[in-house]
Amino acid sequence: MNDISTSPIEESSQRALPRWGRILAWVALFALLVIVARALLQKQQGPVAVGQKPPSFTLTTFDGKSYGPAEMAGKVVLVNFWASWCKPCEQEAADLEAAWRYYQPRGDVLFLGIAWTDTEKASLGYIARFDITYPNGPDLGTSISQAYRTTGVPETYVIDKNGNLAYVKLSPFTSLSEIKAAIDPLLGP
Missing domain, CATH: 3.40.30.10 (Glutaredoxin)
Structure with a gap:
């Protein structure tokens, strides 16, 4: 017979890998959203506004x-x-x-x-x-x-x-x- 069977251990490790992949994908997506949100927030703030104390620098x-x-x-x-x-x-x-x-x-x-x-x-x-x-x-x-x-x-x-x-x-x-x-x-x- 050409019946391919897998042991319960092999099945478990095959399922765990996709779960880690999904977790990694969610973490990467979250990191990307944080980066985009920070960029949008900075862009919305725009340059320093008239009437404000400008940043101090040397x-x-x-x-x-x-x-x-x-x-x-x-x-x-x-x-x-x-x-x-x-x-x-x-x-x-x-x-x-x-x-x-x-x-x-x-x-x-x-x-x-x-x-x-x-x-x-x-x-x-x-x-x-x-x-x-x-x-x-x-x-x-x-x-x-x-x-x-x-x-x-x-x-x-x-x-x-x-x-x-x-x-x-x-x-x-x-x-x-x-x-x-x-x-x-x-x-x-």
Whole structure:
């Protein structure tokens, strides 16, 4: 006879394997749902909102200087996230530099450029190409952009003298006058 029979032990082990497979599949599905839920929640939160206290950070610039809460205190601070490969960033680069040269002599305005997901060589090339003189540094480990919940580049955040977020721009500035319109009301008389 060609009757194939299995022992009770073999049947038991054959059933156990699919059960473990089902458990593993459920665990994998649950893990995937958790990851998707976290991503959706972060996306729903969007960037930091006007009126909120923005995340505190310290930026170490490409030339080794540090800008943290102490250097920002009592100043209007423009924080611009950019990347050397970003075409819209190129569109606003000259206007940001012109605004920096306009406000820098006052002493109560600080611009900080944050190179997002870029190499140091490419970032320094971008800075040189657009003759950027305001402080710029890398977002090492994307810690600053994650704290600000950035969604891309360019993104610009303007913080008032009291340390509150006063203005958010999620696209490139189109003119020097647009930048001045974001900063001038925060300077007072």
